[in-house]
Amino acid sequence: MSSGPSAVMTDRDVAAVADVPQRMMKAWASNDASAFAGLFARDATMVLPGDVFRKGADGIREFMAECYAGPYKGTSVFGVPIDVRFLGPDAAVLITQGGVMAPGEDSVTPDKEIRATWVLGKRDGAWLIEAYHNSPVRLPSS
Numbered sequence: 001m002s003s004g005p006s007a008v009m010t011d012r013d014v015a016a017v018a019d020v021p022q023r024m025m026k027a028w029a030s031n032d033a034s035a036f037a038g039l040f041a042r043d044a045t046m047v048l049p050g051d052v053f054r055k056g057a058d059g060i061r062e063f064m065a066e067c068y069a070g071p072y073k074g075t076s077v078f079g080v081p082i083d084v085r086f087l088g089p090d091a092a093v094l095i096t097q098g099g100v101m102a103p104g105e106d107s108v109t110p111d112k113e114i115r116a117t118w119v120l121g122k123r124d125g126a127w128l129i130e131a132y133h134n135s136p137v138r139l140p141s142s
Helices: 011-029 033-037 057-069
Strands: 040-048 052-055 076-088 091-101 113-123 126-136
Touching (some): 011 076, 011 113, 011 126, 040 057, 076 113
Antiparallel strands (some): 040 052, 076 091, 091 113
């Protein structure tokens, strides 16, 4: 992982930013929409494939509660940081690669791989997601 040349960050900040995806995986494994939304700033945005746009932690929580009761029920998510860049002492961009796994799967299948961009802000000492967007690594076959 890398960091921006103008931002000198502590090892603690680097670890805290890299831990955000781990916290998301834990919330997802529990199908806990409140814990998932708790990773986001109050006014955050989330953009997903399929014309999904949610603004605000409450909207994100409602969306994920519906998903956990429906298409994401019993699924898990996996993601690993592949790059991090600090924009300043309170802002970072994190890139991850991973995806959603169906019940019983222990790895992300190539057709479900995603890359995600996370814009993180440090608020009251905690790193929160300000904006999140993911897209498939591979385009669907025509």
